[in-house]
Amino acid sequence: MSILEEARLAQAEYSTRRHFLKACSMGLGAVALNSLTGLNSFAATPDGSTNQLGLPHFAPKAKRVIYLHMAGSPSQLELFDYKPELERLNQQLCPPSLLEGKRFAFINGTPKMLGPQAKFSQHGQSRAWVSDRLPKFSSMVDEVCFLKAVHTDQFNHAPAQLLLYSGSPRLGRPSMGSWVTYGLGSENEDLPGFVVFVSGGGTPSAGKSVWGSGFLPTVYQGVQCRSHGEPVLYVNNPKGVSRNLRKQSIEAINKINQKQYQEFQDPEILTRISQYEMAFKMQMSVPDAMDISKEPKYIHKMYGTEPGKTSFANNCVLARRLAERGVRFIQLFHWGWDSHGAGAAEALNIGFKQRCKEVDGAMTALLTDLKQRGLLDDTLIVWGGEFGRTPMMENRSGVDNPYLGRDHHTEAFTMWMAGGGIKPGISYGETDEIGYYGIKDRVHIHDLQATILHTLGLDHLKLTYPFQGRDFRLTDVHGNLVKGILA
């Protein structure tokens, strides 16, 4: 009996106790079943029928998400949101007429304006503005939907990242990828449904919590993979232990754990059982999925990958490989966009430029590659930071600062989406003439979350989980679907 058969048998055994599990108000029953059936999948329900949770709510356009997060938050004013007026006002004190009626969180008095630190031009049939910082990506604008007036509530990295991924600025809520894998499971039963890659030399400020499962069972948290060396540490068996023997040893462990569960009824034991099964599957599928050296030469050239290194480019190829294999939520963090100008690495004219180079070719290649493989139709790509940057220069008064920088900005910033369920070649939303405030079609972080879930066939109002006497959802008590960008 293979371990998968074993798992199915185990499921049958659990089903006999289903009434108990279902009766439990935490919904853990359904969850445990999900994780034991090898994670329910679209593959299993090609007719669009639903899983045990009654999901998806409606026919999805996208089956999976690749989220490219630029940790630290890149400046929209150097990339996509072209403001000639800002150029005119460069180094001038911000005119009061532009400030009137605007709400400022902290800036006191009159700050200096900072013009765009890049050259802008229009591209494609959609005539979208993209600066010369992203020369390759500018060829892709007709595949992409720009959201020009995204806004958030949080002005610091960690809380803003938490708000973006968990709907709340505080620790403890499930992240977006956890919600999605909780709702939909994975299409591939041998790989984690939610995989995370980090590049750029640092992890996101909010740490592991941005891919944590919060109050959802821990089985739904993101699995961080390394893009060089052994992709997942200790994925290989010790010398002398064959795959068959490993299977037998995990079977023995899980049999005893099942006995333990019968005695203690602690749901955490069920999670551990499924994690050992997952570990076993991962031992086979992960090394295969992660081996980018198998990619042909032209792919390496297109992405700019170097096997064995940690880079955004390598992670982009890995994202595509995992998307092909049906991983539900693939999250890339590229660190180092916090362009305050306090040092060279944070300067718009130095470090920021370098970051742009690191992502330009790779994200363009990812879009192209997915399209060529027909995967772009049912893969949603999301790109952006946790907030934007101010049109004003960062105020470090009293000291001659050789570096140009912008402060954190919550009121308006640009993100882009592409692929499954999203209208290509449009720009949605507008900011005022200095790019300070969204004046048309603003999109709040909660709206973005609602829209991402929608493309996956999930109604953000209905995907809930009971916790401490309340039905929680990703969008908390907010969120409006951005209908204008839906294909």
Next chain:
Amino acid sequence: MPFLINLLPSRNYLSLISGVILLLLIYSCGTDTEKISYNKDIRPILNENCLTCHGGIKQLGEFSLLFEEDVYLPTESGKPAIVPGKRNKSELYKRISHADPEYRMPQEADALSAEQIEIIGKWIDEGAIWEAHWSFQVPEVQEVPDDLSNWAINNIDAFILERLEREGLNPQPEADRETLVRRLSLDLIGLPPNPQEVDKFLNDKSSDAYEHLVDRLMDSPHYGEKWAALWLDLARYADSKGYEKDPPRTIWRYRDWVINAFNQDMPFDQFTIEQLAGDLLDAPTPQQLIATAFNRNTMTNTEGGTEDEEFRIAAVIDRVNTTFEVWQSLTIGCVQCHDHPYDPIRQKEYYQAFAFFNGSQDSDLSLELPVYKQFSKEDEEEILELVDRVKLLKAQAGSGSKGFVEEKIKEAIFPTLLPSQVDEFNNVIIYGDGLLSNWSNNVNTQKDKEYYFLYSNIDFTDFEGITLEFSTGGKDVNILVFIDSLKGQQLLAMELPFTGGLRGAEFEGKNRFQSKTWKYEQVVSGHHNLIFQMVNTSGKAPEGIAMLNKIQLEYKNQRFADQKLISLQNKLMDLRKKADHTPIMRERNVFQRTTNVLERGNYLVLGEEVQMGVPSSLPEFSNDLTPDRLGLALWMVSDQNPLTGRVLVNRLWEQLFGIGIVETAEDFGTQGSPPSHPELLDYLARQALDTHNWSVKNILKEIVMSATYRQSSKMTAEKLEKDPYNRLLSRGPRFRLSAEQIRDQSLTVSGLLERKVGGKSVMPPQPDGIWNVVYSNHKWETKPEDKYRRGIYTFWRRTTPYPSMISFDSPSREFCVSRRIRTNTPLQALITLNDPVYLETSIALAGRMIEAAPNDTKQAIRAGYKIALSKEPDQETVEILADLYHNANREMKGELVSSGEYQSNQMDAMSVVANAIMNLDEFVTKE
């Protein structure tokens, strides 16, 4: 606005309906005479809906609901928003109940519910009485609930049982003894018991057997190792300096101090005082200085081009945040930029707290001065002998050295002054090789920057001159020397000659330093400070840079010129280099700093000047306290402080039960979660102070003696439904072991554990490619004797922490972490299945199993299971594992262990079984 006009009638209609609902509600509440409580009823509504705009960050309409003194003040309109007793005159009430969405509060959000509006109205009618947040009120002595059950053992149980009864739940009976001995052992010393210890407890039929076990475990030297782990997360202890380069730091003596303090059961007030202010105690001991390293676990940025002052400030900010989180569970980090959004702490108050930490000497130097120098025993003995010989030759009266070896060396080598022996310094850089300079990484030599340093208590009797050993990069550097202070008598103001360059290939192997002597007539007598100032006259580099190697004071009559003496002194200076340096806290006495509010937390934008102080919502900083860190420490542990005791008992409780009475152990403020058992929390806090006199062992003992703690951890469907997270303690604790415990347990049951307590951090084996160090050839090297030490001794590099520790949820130790969030992932399974460390422990346990029953597989399995889990396996478990053994025996070809000692594949196959045992849920779980 036609749009609005169209809307209005329907809105009015809606409000009519809601009015009806409101009336119904008032009617239904009519019999409810209970008074509205601000904390219980009002604060949650305001926090959720109002404080974003009317709180600490923004006070729109000049109205804030955060501070009691602000709430009743006139707002922008000139009228107060709340008129106690009169809801209809209160703008607050009018606005939340307004029909027109243009006026209705909260703006651009859903209206409050009719019920919420009515509660607020009622509260205003009743006088709008403010209450301080619960955690800001001193815990009162609690009445212990009557308890008629025979389940309860001590007072804790009475509190727990009362709540359980209210919720209609029963507690679990006591767990079996095998479970208890393992639970206690893992909780108190972090290691499982061995089979002999288990049997001893099982066979001890005396009525106080359990208590004896508790006492025995608390007396173990391993107790401190277990409990130190909690504290090291709070102290953000790490063996590296952090930031980009993240070079190693020697600070393990602080870790050992924490272990010893727990082992000796240092009372928590003393534990607090020594860490926050050991250096300010009268005649501090070396250990008390080491304790202050608590505050030196901040990160130091050694990256080129960084401004030391910026990162010095960052370290001070971290000290403020950490101190308040550790002792007060207040998250005040946000107040560095603005008033707290939700808790009553003003920005100015943040910088008053900041002022306590701003006077320390450290300033982000690579060398991390000030440090405490410690020598090996042999070196120390040699040094002391040399010092004695020097004393004889100098005919020196044994003067003021405080017994520290470094002080004795300093005295003995006098009149030579080494740069790294400065007593205070400002802006100068002191390098690892002992040089002192007004230059750092190309950017930090400036014309108007004030570079100075001083030696205190210098004997000026017979003084007649100064010799400097220096090199310069040009002619733009002046040296000035003063007595007593920068305004005191000036001994010297000279341009240093150009020596041909600072460093570089051309000086390889050659002395690049020149000496120059300046002579004086009698200047002063007695002991004085000697202050040096370096001025870069042009602001240019390298022209304005100088490096000092040594300072030699000259005395009349060749007082110190004896050749024998000099050779002894040189020996001492050589030996001195062999010390290890633990960064510690030391105050500036001469070059004192002032503290200003930093606008938006920016170190360059100074606001008003502030003095030391504590937030006014917390108890007063009494006049008896000295305005320094020592005063702050005493304030923390005074019986008027409402938080320290509660925070401590909550942390101890969380370690034992997996979740605190206040779940948000890091936040006792208004955004934190409320206590599940407020009376119990206050009872324990009072016990800690009044009965246990801050003895952590006694507090822990009271908790583990309770019936609550001893419960079986089995769940039932009812408990899972009514108490899914065991907040009500309807069963015993059952949760996964910590990262350290998982490692330590495997090492213990395999018999491999090296039980040495304390010492330098160690580097157990880890995969290649983890340890990528930039700008350094510092290597991850495993010494044979360090392979099997407890997890707490593993070298902790902040940017590349030990992988299995991180996978089992250790924090990165960059900042204070109060709570580890437990996860359950396949990566953890892969570690305990495949990590070579766990492979070795499996093989070693297999050896013990075979030894126990060389010719009986099932007996060997029983032995192994008992070693690992402190109890006998049932027959089914034995069968499952025996099957695994036989399968493994068939499958394996002797590749795992190439040992000739055993028949066929016995050892290999048993290792697979041992590995399976060590992967059981019950093995990685405390239950």
